[in-house]
Amino acid sequence: MRNIFILAGAFLAVTVSSAAFAADTEITQADQTFSQEAVTLKAGDSINFTNKDSVTHNIKVLNASGDAEDKGLQKPGEVIHEKFDKAGEFKIRCAIHPKMKMTVTVQ
Amino acid sequence: MNNSKTFFATAALAGMFIVSSSQTAQALPSFAMQTGQPCQACHVGAFGPQLKPFGRDFKLYGYVNSDEKPHQLPIAAMFYTSLTHTKQDQAAGQNPMALFGDAGNRENNNLELDQASIYYAGRITPTVGGFMQITYDGVGNQFNLDNTDIRHSFEGSAFGKDYVAGFTFNNSPTMADLWNSTPIWGFPYNGSSVAPGPVASTLIDAGQQSKVVGVGGYMMYNDWVYLEGDVYKGLGAKVMQLVERPNMGDTYPGAIPYAKIAIQHDIKHNYFELGAYGLSSGVYPGGDLSHGRNKYTDLALDANYQYTGDLEHNMISAHSTLIHEHQNLDASFAAGNSSNPSDNLNTFRADVSYSRNDTWIPTVQVFQTWGSQDALHWGTSTGSASPNSRGYVAELAYVPLGKPDSFINWGNARLALQYTGYTEFDGTHTGAANNNTIYLNLWIAFTPFR
Numbered sequence: 001m002r003n004i005f006i007l008a009g010a011f012l013a014v015t016v017s018s019a020a021f022a023a024d025t026e027i028t029q030a031d032q033t034f035s036q037e038a039v040t041l042k043a044g045d046s047i048n049f050t051n052k053d054s055v056t057h058n059i060k061v062l063n064a065s066g067d068a069e070d071k072g073l074q075k076p077g078e079v080i081h082e083k084f085d086k087a088g089e090f091k092i093r094c095a096i097h098p099k100m101k102m103t104v105t106v107q
Numbered sequence: 108m109n110n111s112k113t114f115f116a117t118a119a120l121a122g123m124f125i126v127s128s129s130q131t132a133q134a135l136p137s138f139a140m141q142t143g144q145p146c147q148a149c150h151v152g153a154f155g156p157q158l159k160p161f162g163r164d165f166k167l168y169g170y171v172n173s174d175e176k177p178h179q180l181p182i183a184a185m186f187y188t189s190l191t192h193t194k195q196d197q198a199a200g201q202n203p204m205a206l207f208g209d210a211g212n213r214e215n216n217n218l219e220l221d222q223a224s225i226y227y228a229g230r231i232t233p234t235v236g237g238f239m240q241i242t243y244d245g246v247g248n249q250f251n252l253d254n255t256d257i258r259h260s261f262e263g264s265a266f267g268k269d270y271v272a273g274f275t276f277n278n279s280p281t282m283a284d285l286w287n288s289t290p291i292w293g294f295p296y297n298g299s300s301v302a303p304g305p306v307a308s309t310l311i312d313a314g315q316q317s318k319v320v321g322v323g324g325y326m327m328y329n330d331w332v333y334l335e336g337d338v339y340k341g342l343g344a345k346v347m348q349l350v351e352r353p354n355m356g357d358t359y360p361g362a363i364p365y366a367k368i369a370i371q372h373d374i375k376h377n378y379f380e381l382g383a384y385g386l387s388s389g390v391y392p393g394g395d396l397s398h399g400r401n402k403y404t405d406l407a408l409d410a411n412y413q414y415t416g417d418l419e420h421n422m423i424s425a426h427s428t429l430i431h432e433h434q435n436l437d438a439s440f441a442a443g444n445s446s447n448p449s450d451n452l453n454t455f456r457a458d459v460s461y462s463r464n465d466t467w468i469p470t471v472q473v474f475q476t477w478g479s480q481d482a483l484h485w486g487t488s489t490g491s492a493s494p495n496s497r498g499y500v501a502e503l504a505y506v507p508l509g510k511p512d513s514f515i516n517w518g519n520a521r522l523a524l525q526y527t528g529y530t531e532f533d534g535t536h537t538g539a540a541n542n543n544t545i546y547l548n549l550w551i552a553f554t555p556f557r
């Protein structure tokens with residue numbers, strides 16, 4: 001019985017600490033540019049992309065193989081929350097504005 | 108016969124507009140429809156060829172960028188109509204098909220359907236896009252294959268820096284250019300077809316527009332250096348007839364190489380471009396092969412400035428070009444059609460525009476053409492041996508639509524009042540101002556598909 005409580009406590013501690021260490025990085029889109037060219041995250045971390053431009057943007061996530069995941073359109077003021085669970089290098093693009101690009105490295 | 112053609116052309120246009128107007132909102136001129144962006148995002152003044160930074164990028168990347176939503180065929184239509192008044196009356200009946208004239212153009216105050224076009228403009232595959240325009244010329248009363256640029260683009264990196272490169276198929280030197288300083292896309296963006304104009308212009312100054320086809324490659328390296336090289340070939344007589352350009356005049360034998368090199372940079376919202384471009388082309392004058400060919404070599408410089416700090420509300424743009432042309436006139440001289448075995452011709456233009464809320468756009472331009480004295484070659488309207496002309500253009504344009512909050516997003520319109528003044532015309536100062544022209548024009552573009 002005591003062991004069950006110890007295991008449950010350990011599981012709870014790990015879960016809470018994982019949640020506590022999963023961080024959100026804030027990236028803004030302004031003047032048709034991402035606020036950072038490159039960021040490094042840990043697996044499970046997230047990015048909040050906030051469109052501070054007056055025009056609609058789009059978020060597209062490309063993995064190392066070039067496979068793209070379209071996160072849809074993002075009107076001015078809208079936030080797209082994207083979680084990165086797997087390690088690797090990802091490119092972020094706006095499908096509308098071809099010069100908007102940044103790199104996300106997930107460790 | 109002419110009247111019936113006019114009727115059907117007008118009816119077709121009216122029909123297209125009515126069908127389009129009867130549909131609900133959501134439609135956009137095809138590039139705007141594809142990107143989900145208003146005209147304002149790409150175009151200074153929300154209408155016309157003058158490009159903002161995003162417009163240049165959209166072209167550089169091959170017209171393929173999209174909001175990734177499903178879209179119908181990127182078909183669009185455009186027409187413009189105008190009223191031309193010249194200071195001095197012109198000889199009547201010069202144009203056989205004035206839409207609103209009587210039997211040909213009147214001596215003054217001509218109301219014209221200048222141009223009506225249908226075009227495919229948008230993405231073809233994920234990496235291939237372009238536009239192809241078929242135009243009815245209401246003054247010349249003929250259809251033709253107008254501006255065309257189809258390109259494939261790709262990205263890469265070299266020496267640690269990114270580049271965008273691609274291939275283009277187009278039908279005029281400077282067609283693939285990203286800037287509004289070079290001839291095809293330069294100011295004025297439209298002008299009267301029935302007003303008198305100076306007779307002399309360089310070959311690269313849109314002289315081969317739609318009369319050649321070419322392929323080329325281009326690269327923008329590190330967003331700094333632009334390189335482009337194309338090779339054109341003149342259309343043969345049979346092809347000319349197919350694209351309905353029977354009065355083609357000069358023809359162009361052999362390969363016509365064209366190149367452009369430019370640097371660009373934005374320093375604290377002040378965008379600069381400096382470039383050089385040129386071509387070399389053989390010319391059969393009047394399409395006559397009996398005396399051999401002339402050879403024209405054009406070398407030019409161009410420059411652009413844009414204030415990019417407030418793209419949607421206050422935008423200042425300036426463009427300039429200087430063209431030098433050397434004309435080797437072996438064929439013309441042998442035929443007795445030039446006084447000299449070679450001539451030179453130069454053109455300078457510079458314009459400044461201000462765009463207020465992409466709605467009101469005043470623009471002023473100065474222009475000058477000068478060159479060798481050659482009484483036989485230029486064929487000036489004044490009989491002068493000099494090709495020299497100089498003057499200015501002032502225009503005020505009003506564009507009510509094309510913004511995010513516009514009440515329709517499937518069409519756009521541009522109303523412009525343009526004044527062209529001459530201080531020298533075809534080699535003479537005396538009477539030059541008689542050619543001064545007031546040009547009031549309405550330009551409309553819309554898409555029938557959304």
